[in-house]
Amino acid sequence: MMGPAWWAVLVLLAMADAVAGRFVVEKNSVQVTSPESLKGKYECAIGNFGLPQYGGTLQGWVVYPKDNRQACKEFDVSFKGHKSGARPNFVLIDRGECFFTTKAWNAQLAGAAAILVVDSKDEPLITMDNPEDTGTKHLENITIPSVLITKKLGEDLKKSAENGDMVSVLLDWRESLPHPDERVEYEFWTNSNDECGPKCDMQMDFVKSFRGTAQVLEQKGYTQFTPHYITWYCPEAFTVSKQCKSQCINHGRYCAPDPEQDFSKGYDGKDVVVQNLHQVCVFKVANDTGKPWLWWDYVHDFAIRCPMKEKKYTHECASHVIKSLGLDMDKINKCVGDPEADEENPILKAEQDAQIGHGKRGDVTILPTLVVNNRQYRGCLPVSWTKVLF
């Protein structure tokens, strides 16, 4: 349940929801690959049920059944190939008489890989929805995709199929993914501290289990992820106090709590700030070179290779990890700057500014916090994500 695939599904659902929420008919394309006379791409609309293969394609043969052409009853024929390796069959079904979901269910029971519902009128394509009344009884079990095609394309496909032509179609969901301006933007407010008990362990588990998925989503442009780190500044009157000296860098400008809540042992708050700063800089340098997803590798590897427990929570250990990922150490050092200097660090200043709420989002003060499309969610990560996305 907690595997990467689960996260992918949630994020994809969020995107589907974002699109559906604005009453946009989600279109994808049907590509006819044979017969020659019909070759080409045609528009179609994805049903609001079943499992569209977002980002994927599905190729199959088109079958137009002799009877039960509206698929309102169970079929007494099978659309399943007899041998393994047989290409899937897409069943052409006429619109009307019963719910789209009933048609899909009957076709699925008979082994269809997808249904192509032929519109009954010449009209702009609509989204096939699940009915609100009791006709939905198999809804939860419909897994095959359903697409609505225009009356014209449907008629042409029927003719070809009835002529005995090999009618081959490719369903392509790659273009139905949200465009760059519709991608999910999310922020993860986190911390490099690995000695805060269950909270830190949970953050690390999240990074470990979500890393692969996050990277794929980012590489394909479905998401724009930004990590953030909370720091606060030391009140001016206290900048020279022992507390601020051990918790802050840049003369009290950026502080974090002591990992063990004990100033006399282990690492200090300022060590956490410095490592957080390394993580923001890794993101910045990686993002500037078009590979923002390297942040996930860095955070993951750093936690494993440089734990506080083993006294490896250091600049040196961080440098090894950074170099192992092929990132430019000079750029990172420049970004980190001099923690002892009595001056602003532009990166941490920007992080502090980002903590301040704007619009619908409040100030970020608690770790870990997830901000999805500028709404703030926090607490137990998996539960939060569920709330965000449904």
Ligand SMILES: *[C@@H]1O[C@H](CO)[C@@H](O)[C@H](O)[C@H]1NC(C)=O
């Ligand atoms: C859906 O499938 C599950 C598992 O096979 C079954 O227990 C359930 O009754 C089905 N639900 C409907 C509404 O068909």
Ligand SMILES: *[C@@H]1O[C@H](CO)[C@@H](O)[C@H](O)[C@H]1NC(C)=O
């Ligand atoms: C990351 O790069 C993208 C694309 O170049 C840019 O829009 C975004 O603002 C960058 N994010 C940060 C935090 O620098």
